[in-house]
Amino acid sequence: MADARMNDAEFDELLSAAQVGAGWALESIYRDLAPAVAGYLRAQGSEQPEDLVSEVFLRVFRDLGSFSGTGPRFRSWVFSIAHARLVDERRRRARRPAIAPVGLEHAEARAAGDVEDDVMARLAAERVRALCSRLSPDQRDVLLLRLVGDLTVEQVAAALGKSIGATKALQRRGLAALHRQLVREGVPL
């Protein structure tokens, strides 16, 4: 499922338990997928990524009974809900997503590690967001779902409701646009 190391039988068992409301199964799904969902929402400029993650998983768990499919499809389904919630949040804000610095909560959420590592991670994350903010929304959605969501082209297409061909085209144009920016700036990340 979420976890690529999980085989089909293990995923089926986890899903079955979650569909009858078993708390341990719900928590397992959350632990597997929430970090990636949170990363995606942060990279997309969500103002309240942690709150939005909770909203996403409340929706996932409430609709869980209607889901049927494999682990990869489940991951795609979760990200489709995350993306829909993100769009809702943007509509609520009714303005262009601000390029706020990657939240302090991001740094605080990291295990108490090396301060220099944390600072470098924050700077890198802010740069990722700054670069992505210059892409078209569709290109950004595709690239971040691929990179942060760890979805395949097919999964991204399903999550966004686009054709595989259109998704590949957006991916190619997004990479080319990023490449142009990076070459122009001449500063390696």
Added chain:
Amino acid sequence: MSDPDGYEAEMLRRRLFDDEMSEAILTGRSPVPDEFAALVSFAEDARALTRSGVPSPGSELRAMFVDGIFAENGDLLVTAASNVHGPAQQAAGLPKRRSKTMTFFEWIAGLSVGAKAALGVGIAAASVTGAGAAGVLPGPIQDAVSSAVSTVTPFEFPSSANSHADFGKTVANDATGTSDSTPGVDGKSLASTAAQNGLASAGTTPAAGHAPAAVPTGAASTPGAGNAPAPTVPTTVPSPPTIPPHPGGRP
């Protein structure tokens, strides 16, 4: 005429970022030419966004993790696929609902060991649910089982209210011949059913301790039976009288 450099540059980009190269950059699993080192670095930083640990779940989620969904607020997990907030093509591919023709026991059998364990002891008491499915439990217990099962599964069990309503339906079907192709009420059979229903209800009242343990049968159960001699039953049945044909040709 278009700018040849621009056109060539576009063609170059199309050639550079073909499917194979795009996959190599985005997944980081294949070597990439040095000219894309900055892109590869960008991709690595983007992937690192997922390594910030598990975000703290909200209070509602935490409660779900501890108690499960049903114990927490009784939410029904099985909802119509039309409520799925996913892409149309995916929602359309989902089953609308488990078939009502599937029995509760088939549904239980189809669950994994983990799911069965998650169902808890309430439903694991298969004898109770089996009796509940048959609608033969005492009223309040029948209602509790029916309510619990219809809440957590796509199935509906009979409740005590349903059984009383169904009795009227049974009488009507028997009278019209719908149930047995023979018009007319089978009084003996229906009386027995009514007595069983009454006994089940009696067992739920404050006077339950005085209710009979079994349904009495036969003539001895009629009022005054203790004061009157038992009627004798004729051993032969008289032949019905012959009815002469009607003068008009039709009776």
